[in-house]
Amino acid sequence: xxxxxxxxxxxxxxxxxxxxxxxxxxxxxxxxxxxxxxxxxxxxxxxxxxxxxxxxxxxxxxxxxxxxxxxxxxxxxxxxxxxxxxxxxxxxxxxxxxxxxxxxxxxxxxxxxxxxxxxxxxxxxxxxxxxxxxxxxxxxxxxxxxxxxxxxxxxxxxxxxxxxxxxxxxxxxxxxxxxxxxxxxxxxxxxxxxxxxxxxxxxxxxxxxxxxxxxxxxxxxxxxxxxxxxxxxxxxxxxxxxxxxxxxxxxxxxxxxxxxxxxxxxxxxxxxxxxxxxxxxxxxxxxxxxxxxxxxxxxxxxxxxxxxxxxxxxxxxxxxxxxxxxxxxxxxxxxxxxxxxxxxxxxxxxxxxxxxxxxxxxxxxxxxxxxxxxxxxxxxxxxxxxxxxxxxxxxxxxxxxxxxxxxxxxxxxxxxxxxx
Amino acid sequence: xxxxxxxxxxxxxxxxxxxxxxxxxxxxxxxxxxxxxxxxxxxxxxxxxxxxxxxxxxxxxxxxxxxxxxxxxxxxxxxxxxxxxxxxxxxxxxxxxxxxxxxxxxxxxxxxxxxxxxxxxxxxxxxxxxxxxxxxxxxxxxxxxxxxxxxxxxxxxxxxxxxxxxxxxxxxxxxxxxxxxxxxxxxxxxxxxxxxxxxxxxxxxxxxxxxxxxxxxxxxxxxxxxxxxxxxxxxxxxxxxxxxxxxxxxxxx
Numbered sequence: 001x002x003x004x005x006x007x008x009x010x011x012x013x014x015x016x017x018x019x020x021x022x023x024x025x026x027x028x029x030x031x032x033x034x035x036x037x038x039x040x041x042x043x044x045x046x047x048x049x050x051x052x053x054x055x056x057x058x059x060x061x062x063x064x065x066x067x068x069x070x071x072x073x074x075x076x077x078x079x080x081x082x083x084x085x086x087x088x089x090x091x092x093x094x095x096x097x098x099x100x101x102x103x104x105x106x107x108x109x110x111x112x113x114x115x116x117x118x119x120x121x122x123x124x125x126x127x128x129x130x131x132x133x134x135x136x137x138x139x140x141x142x143x144x145x146x147x148x149x150x151x152x153x154x155x156x157x158x159x160x161x162x163x164x165x166x167x168x169x170x171x172x173x174x175x176x177x178x179x180x181x182x183x184x185x186x187x188x189x190x191x192x193x194x195x196x197x198x199x200x201x202x203x204x205x206x207x208x209x210x211x212x213x214x215x216x217x218x219x220x221x222x223x224x225x226x227x228x229x230x231x232x233x234x235x236x237x238x239x240x241x242x243x244x245x246x247x248x249x250x251x252x253x254x255x256x257x258x259x260x261x262x263x264x265x266x267x268x269x270x271x272x273x274x275x276x277x278x279x280x281x282x283x284x285x286x287x288x289x290x291x292x293x294x295x296x297x298x299x300x301x302x303x304x305x306x307x308x309x310x311x312x313x314x315x316x317x318x319x320x321x322x323x324x325x326x327x328x329x330x331x332x333x334x335x336x337x338x339x340x341x342x343x344x345x346x347x348x349x350x351x352x353x354x355x356x357x358x359x360x361x362x363x364x365x366x367x368x369x370x371x372x373x374x375x376x377x378x379x380x381x382x383x384x385x386x387x388x389x390x391x392x393x394x395x396x397x398x399x400x401x402x403x404x405x406x407x408x409x410x411x412x413x414x415x416x417x418x419x420x
Numbered sequence: 421x422x423x424x425x426x427x428x429x430x431x432x433x434x435x436x437x438x439x440x441x442x443x444x445x446x447x448x449x450x451x452x453x454x455x456x457x458x459x460x461x462x463x464x465x466x467x468x469x470x471x472x473x474x475x476x477x478x479x480x481x482x483x484x485x486x487x488x489x490x491x492x493x494x495x496x497x498x499x500x501x502x503x504x505x506x507x508x509x510x511x512x513x514x515x516x517x518x519x520x521x522x523x524x525x526x527x528x529x530x531x532x533x534x535x536x537x538x539x540x541x542x543x544x545x546x547x548x549x550x551x552x553x554x555x556x557x558x559x560x561x562x563x564x565x566x567x568x569x570x571x572x573x574x575x576x577x578x579x580x581x582x583x584x585x586x587x588x589x590x591x592x593x594x595x596x597x598x599x600x601x602x603x604x605x606x607x608x609x610x611x612x613x614x615x616x617x618x619x620x621x622x623x624x625x626x627x628x629x630x631x632x633x634x635x636x637x638x639x640x641x642x643x644x645x646x647x648x649x650x651x652x653x654x655x656x657x658x659x660x661x662x663x664x665x666x667x668x669x670x671x672x673x
Contacts, residue, residue, distance in 0.1 A: 178451070231610030259613055272610040276455035278435040279610070 036080045042136060042144055042167040048081060049165065049411075050142025058414050061165050078414070086167065092117050097173045103166045120176040136168035140407035163406040177209075179248035181255045182280040185262075185271035186235030190313045193237050196267045197309075197336050200241055203258040207251050210242035210337065212287050215316065217331035218344075221293030222286055230286065231272040239336070240287050248275060290333055290342075297346040298328055301355070303362055306340050307371035315343050318365055319358070326354055339371075421477035422536040422573075422595065424467045426501065427526060428460040428483045430492040431546045444644045446515065447546075456492045459541025461499075463601040465608040466539055466571065468500035475573045476537075478502050482529055484522055486510040490624060497619035498611030504624040505529060509636060516638035521629070523555035528632040530560060535596070537578075542567055542600040553600035563593045566600040 039045045052059050058078040086104030093099075094117050101110065111121050137145045145164065187193050197211055216236050222228045245251040255273060262268045274280055294300045305315065316332040323330065327345050334341035343362070347354055363373055403410075432438065432447070433455040439448040456464075470476035481496035483489040484507040493504035507525055509517055530538060538557075543550035557564035565571075565580035569588070572579040582589045583602050593599075611619070629636045657663050667673045 229607065232612060256616075260617060263613055263617075268613070271613045273613065273616065274610075275453075277433040277453045278455065281435055 036082055038082045038085045040085045042138060045081070045086075045138045045165055045167050046142045046144050048142075049138055049140060052079065052411050053141045053409055056409055056411065058411050060413055081165065083165075083167075089113055090168070092119075094118070097175070098170055099173050100168065100170045102168055114173055115176055118176050119173040122172060122174050134170040135166050137164040137166045139164045140409065140412050163403065163412065165412070175246075177244035177246065179243075179245045179251045179275065180209075180280060181243045181248075181251055181273060181275045182283050183239075183241045183255060183259060183271055183273040184231050184283045184286065185239045185241065185259075185268045186232045187237040187239060187267065188235065188269060190237060192267045193239060193313075193336070194310065196239060196262055199262055199265075199267070200258060203261070204241075204243055204254055207243040207245040207254060208241070209244040210240065210335075212240040212334070213312070213336045213341075214238040214240065214287060214290070214333040215313070215331050217329050218290050218333040219286065221297060221329075221331070222289050225293045225296040226289055228286055228289065229282075231283070232270045235269060238286075240283060242280075251275075287333070294344055294346065298348050299346065299350040301345040301347070301358055303343040303345075303373070304340070305343060305362075305366050305371055305373055306338075307366065307369055309336070309339050311369045311371070312336060312339055312341055314369065315341065315362065315365060319343065319345060319362065322361060323354070323357060326357065421475060422470070423534060424470060424476045424479045425526070425530055425533065425535040425538045426460070426463045426467050426479065426481050426496065427522070427538070427540040427552065428464060428481050428492045428496050429457040429541070429544050430454050430483060430485055430489045431457045431544055434458060434545055440645055440647050444646055446642065446645050454488065454491070456495050457541050457544045457546075459543060459545075459601055459603070460492075461541075461608040462603070462605050463539040463541050464496050464499050464501060465606045466601060468609075469606065470573065471500060473573075480505060480529075480533055480535070482507065482526060484509050484517065484525055484629075486514055493624050494619055495611060497622045497624075498616045499609060500615065501622075503622060505627060506624055507627050507629060507632070509629060513636055515642070516640065517636060518639055519549050519551035519555050520639055521634060521636050522552050523559050524634045525629060525632055526552070526556045527559040528634060529627075530556075537596060538562075538598040540598070540600050542602050550600075553598050557598035560596075560598070563597045564599070565591060565593045565597060567602040568599050569602050569604040571599065571605070 037048055039048060049059065051057075060078040060080050062080050062082045062084075083102070083104035086102035087106065087109070088102045089105065089110070090100040090102070091098075092114070097119055099110070099114065099119070107121060114120050134146070139145060140163075144167075185196070187196065193213060200208055200211060214237070216234060216238075219230060219238055223230055243251050243255055252275060259268065259271065259273060263271075272283075274283070294302075303315075307314065312334075313332060316330060319327075319330050323345065327347055329346045330344070332341050332343050345354075345358060366373055431454060432449065433453045436453050439452075440446075441448055464479075464481065467476060467479045471479055479501045480503050481493055481501040482505045483493050483496075487508065487510070489508075490504075490506050493506055497504055507529075526538065526540075529535075538553075540553045540556070542553065544552075553566055554564055556562075565578065565582060567583045568580045569583045570581035577592055577594050578597060578599070579590065579592050580599065582591065583604065655666075657666065664673070
């Protein structure tokens with residue numbers, strides 16, 4: 001049946017074999033899809049969904065396949081719809097700063113393209129997410145929607161492909177900062193981290209662009225498994241602070257003043273700061289490659305949790321106490337700026353026993369502190385049954401109603417986000 | 421203990437994309453991020469380690485270039501160098517400054533400062549000349565040990581392992597000598613905060629080539645600077661026979 005429908009789509013881009021790579025995501029799950037479709041245009045997405053909706057075929061949309069919760073991995077035999085070929089940049093307006101592109105564009109490529117226009121992707125303080133001003137989406141039944149009114153676009157953001165597939169976006173890009181400075185610091189305690197962050201917000205003000213926390217064991221992952229070099233010796237906590245602005249002299253002065261005073265206050269024990277491009281990249285690598293380091297550490301339970309700032313790190317000691325020797329490594333790192341911590345528990349091998357010790361304790365603990373699960377990585381496949389820890393019964397009911405209205409045949413990313 | 425001089429050059433950061441000027445007279449440098457030449461960082465690191473081992477008594481870093489060259493000197497000072505000398509050369513004079521001029525400048529400073537050992541990066545990543553260490557040794561009539569991947573220090577001589585095409589060569593050099601640092605000599609340290617702050621108080625002396633009696637008249641003329649040819653896409657061939665056919669077509673076999 002698919003072969004017929006795909007005569008409408010370019011034959012060369014239709015792959016009926018099982019795609020090992022696309023059926024697997026970062027060791028988080030393995031699916032059994034028999035088919036991958038790679039449309040190039042909104043038109044093609046529309047025709048695919050319209051066909052699938054009519055024939056009740058489940059579809060699993062897939063973007064970069066970097067998801068950690070199995071949201072982009074087919075569960076059973078869903079057809080994988082990959083946006084990897086939808087990577088066209090449609091237009092760039094230097095004056096308004098608006099970039100229009102297809103949804104399959106890779107962030108890094110966009111950034112490089114924008115740099116030529118003196119622009120950059122509008123990243124928020126925490127995750128490398130971006131905000132769009134307009135989106136074009138395709139609904140489950142194939143209808144193409146231009147989401148401008150009623151803030152319809154917000155419906156689709158965060159829905160993880162369960163309400164529709166985004167095919168095009170318009171992004172308001174700010175000017176590329178002329179100046180960037182990065183500091184990597186060593187601290188004694190989480191209390192010092194909090195005080196330093198508060199001070200950074202105050203002293204650095206508008207130029208503060210990132211504030212990351214890395215604990216000792218998280219850094220150890222990249223220094224021991226990936227052989228990266230740390231600029232300083234071992235400390236219980238590290239912070240990576242980045243500033244961006246339009247005047248390097250001004251920014252460097254502010255950064256140096258902040259660091260000097262934080263050191264004399266005894267908040268920072270040691271650190272380094274630089275505005276050299278290659279060095280800043282090396283420092284960011286220490287943070288960005290932690291997930292890679294984890295893949296060498298055994299079986300890892302990953303949790304992406306949002307907690308009130310003062311309790312940002314509380315889960316880690318709590319898990320250490322609860323699991324004791326049964327875990328190999330328990331570590332946490334994340335975006336202090338928006339209270340989003342990545343908790344990682346690595347064990348030599350997976351056992352149901354360990355899983356039972358971890359869940360639902362980790363969710364109960366989070367819920368008690370008024371935090372929420374899946375701050376950044378979404379609910380995906382592994383967390384729907386725990387969604388009730390962060391959302392009330394009423395909210396979940398509304399979400400289900402919305403889903404039923406947008407996707408009555410339930411073909412989009414079934415088994416994900418919402419509990420059965 | 422030896423008095424050591426290290427040469428540090430301000431170059432476009434290696435992670436930055438290089439753009440050729442539309443008029444093909446050179447590379448765009450205005451507003452582009454610069455940093456210390458990576459091989460020079462290795463040279464500085466070696467000198468600082470010598471000081472830590474109490475084999476060196478004082479380290480002087482020298483940089484020739486526009487006012488911004490002081491940034492590289494500050495980095496060197498933050499890594500542990502004792503004092504910096506900035507030989508100011510700017511504008512068109514700087515565009516045509518070559519190893520031949522630098523070597524004479526360094527030689528004069530070496531004589532003035534009574535230096536025993538000069539450590540330079542083996543080449544700059546912008547011009548890839550790989551000449552300054554050799555020329556400096558020639559001007560001074562000192563022995564040279566280039567492409568050093570290991571240095572052992574004696575009181576009157578050094579034993580250097582050099583990376584050469586055929587493998588590794590070990591030589592002994594009497595001091596004073598000139599050494600050029602290769603990639604595997606060491607891993608440079610990051611400048612840490614206490615040292616970055618201390619560095620602000622360390623002195624940077626300003627000189628001009630004239631002060632040193634060096635003539636910086638151009639010896640080369642840049643005719644044109646162009647991008648390398650664009651990399652073409654590959655072709656996927658269906659079988660071995662087509663591959664062999666294509667290779668023959670291209671004159672590769």
